[in-house]
Amino acid sequence: xxxxxxxxxxxxKEIILEMINNSEFMSKLPSEQKLASELGVSxxxxxxxxxxxxxxxxxxxxxxxxxxxxxxNGADNIRYNIATLDSTTKIIADHGYTPGTKSVYYDVRMxxxxxxxLLGSDTPLKILYIERVRTANGNPIVFVKDYIxxxxxxxxxxxxxxxxxxxxFINNYRPVSFSNCSIHAVLSDKQIMDKLELDxxxxxxxxxxxxxxxxxxxxxYSDSYFITEKLEFNLIRRYV
Numbered sequence: 001x002x003x004x005x006x007x008x009x010x011x012x013k014e015i016i017l018e019m020i021n022n023s024e025f026m027s028k029l030p031s032e033q034k035l036a037s038e039l040g041v042s043x044x045x046x047x048x049x050x051x052x053x054x055x056x057x058x059x060x061x062x063x064x065x066x067x068x069x070x071x072x073n074g075a076d077n078i079r080y081n082i083a084t085l086d087s088t089t090k091i092i093a094d095h096g097y098t099p100g101t102k103s104v105y106y107d108v109r110m111x112x113x114x115x116x117x118l119l120g121s122d123t124p125l126k127i128l129y130i131e132r133v134r135t136a137n138g139n140p141i142v143f144v145k146d147y148i149x150x151x152x153x154x155x156x157x158x159x160x161x162x163x164x165x166x167x168x169f170i171n172n173y174r175p176v177s178f179s180n181c182s183i184h185a186v187l188s189d190k191q192i193m194d195k196l197e198l199d200x201x202x203x204x205x206x207x208x209x210x211x212x213x214x215x216x217x218x219x220x221y222s223d224s225y226f227i228t229e230k231l232e233f234n235l236i237r238r239y240v
Contacts, residue, residue, distance in 0.1 A: 009048035010094075012041055016049055020058070020069055029059065029067040052094070055084045057233075078136065082233040085179055088134045088142060088224075089165035091231075097136035101163050103143075103195055105131040108155050115147050118210050120218040126150040128158060130166070133195050141230045143195040148220040170211075170219060177214035181207055192225055205233065 016035070029035070032050070036043045050067055053059045061067045078095045092099035111125045119125055130146040146166060148154070151173055161169045170176060184206040188198055196204075207224040226233075 009045050009052065012039060012045055013049035013052045015039065016053065017058070029069065031066065055086075056094075078141070078231045082181075082183075085176070087165045087167040088144075089167075092134070092136045092141075095136075098138075100135040100138060101132050102135060102140075103131070103133040104162050106155070106158060106162070108150055111147060115221060118218070118221045119147065119149055128154050130158070131195075132162075132166075136230070139230065140196045141227055143192055143225045145223045146220055147222070149218075174213050174217065174219050176211045176219050179209045179211040181209045183207055186225070188225070196225070196227060198227075202227065202229075204228065 016029070029050075030038070032043045032046045035046045039046070050059060050061060054061055054067075059067050059069055078091065078097070086094075089099045107129055109127060109129050111119070111127045113124060115127070116123060116125045119127075126149070128146075128148040128150050130144075130148070132144050132146075133140050134142045134144065144166075148170070154173070157172065158169060167176060186204050186206045188196065188201050188204050192198075192204070193201065205226045205228050207222075207226065209224070210221050211219045213219055
């Protein structure tokens with residue numbers, strides 16, 4: 001199979017993924033050089049495609065050893081490597097779904113002492129509080145509560161951008177570089193059931209995250225309640 005002219009790494013990624021799903025590769029993938037030759041692209045393009053597959057937890061690369069298939073992508077749910085920090089919008093779009101937002105609520109309020117501490121303050125802060133349900137092809141996958149230290153004009157700016165990625169909005173003020181994330185298994189309460197359109201209580205994955213700038217300054221805090229039947233997180237664990 002040849003790719004005519006120069007292609008995007010995402011197209012190469014889809015071709016490699018198709019080969020994996022068709023069982024053309026059992027456990028170990030061909031070398032980057034061999035894949036590049038077979039597909040008619042550069043090694044850098046292949047490397048970017050393999051990195052994207054690794055971020056989704058579908059392959060694992062070991063320097064000097066090779067790239068190995070960790071699982072097959074036969075199911076419809078979204079899979080993502082939790083060690084990589086991306087916006088939910090990008091994760092959904094990268095899997096071929098249409099990202100969306102609904103049930104949006106936002107206001108300006110004073111934070112609790114607990115939230116203030118997570119945001120690096122000893123006293124309550126004025127914050128922009130946001131609630132959203134993120135969807136993939138119109139189906140709810142996560143209910144998010146965000147707490148952002150308030151800056152002048154932020155409420156009006158968010159009103160204009162509320163249907164876009166929150167990371168795009170935040171980057172207007174202070175870009176996010178990394179996050180400190182703790183993971184909890186929780187049971188949905190009435191509010192979350194209503195937001196995620198659940199007929200009965202379900203076990204959810206709660207990600208409690210403080211997001212930081214490159215200089216380690218807290219940018220915002222979020223609680224994200226994921227339906228794990230629709231979005232599955234993977235983590236590649238390496239023996240050292």
